[in-house]
Amino acid sequence: MSKFKKKTKAETNIPTSALPDIIFMLLFFFMVTTVLREQTILVEQKIPQATQLQKIQKKTLVSYLYIGKPKNASLYGSEPRLQANDALINTSDIVLWVNQQKDNLSEVERDQIWISLKADRDVKMGPISDIQFELREADARKLMYASVGKVENN
């Protein structure tokens, strides 16, 4: 009996000397994966769900267009608006914007530009098709409808 008691009383504290290393490892993981946002999003973004998602391998080729209802409705109204870089733009400015984005790429990659359309799920097809028309005009025909994964239920 006394033998048992002695054993349970033996050292029970967890060695914590490796704790900083573990924390550092986690820290490095998040430091590497983090992307600090350099833009503030001015429009609502509830990205729709889809299943057939693909990834673009070369991130430098991607330019983002955001569309949705402005968050600040008193300033910009409640109709869906388009945001590129840091400002709200009109549909007619897309061609200019695409050309600016293309200029940021190197000569050989200019035709390979991808536009990632981050549209809110409540946007109607009207504005979307206007954007698509302008993108065709600007000859930036590779379009990606940004969406998040959905668990398939079949």
Add this chain to the structure above:
Amino acid sequence: MASKRGRMAQEVNAGSMADIAFLLLIFFLVTTTIASDKGIMNILPPKQDPNQPPPEVDLNERNIFKISLNLNDQYFVEDEVRRDIDGLSDEIKRFILNFGNPDEDAIALFNSLPPSLKGIADQSPQSSDHPMSGGAVISIKTNRGTSYEKYLEVLDLVKKAYFEIYGERVGLTGEEYRTLSGQSAAEKELINRGKENIPMAISIAEPDKTGS
């Protein structure tokens, strides 16, 4: 001697290291947005020259699989109202793989298909002629008032049908085929073999303006 002892005792206090690391960790945890550069890829058609009328496309009605969405987000598949679109993906697959009126190349394509796809491949004369270019086309038409979410849902299903066919041809599932990156030569070869002679013919029509 005393000074030596003092030097020996000079050691950085590492006890609070974990706390500092924790603080940094929490900062990065909060600011992180794991980049989600994923989405449904689509290639838009080239722009139309206003001086040239759009080329006359000689496509038979039976070669077009019409999916349309109206103002109230109701689905119409081949002009019939649908309550939901469950199983649409399989219907599209059967439509694409139909050989109603195959020419020589299409017969060669049919013979190259794996048995599982031959099983789906039908020869109904009312459906599409063949899956090659000039054959089956999936058309998605929307109204300006259709919601983007529903449109994407339909496009998603059409993509799924194609990826499953492509995957099956190279012995992969649709999912595996879709996630091929094409960075190594072997993957590139798989991708090309999957879609050889079966182009992804998805036509996205200009939306209707009228409310109907």
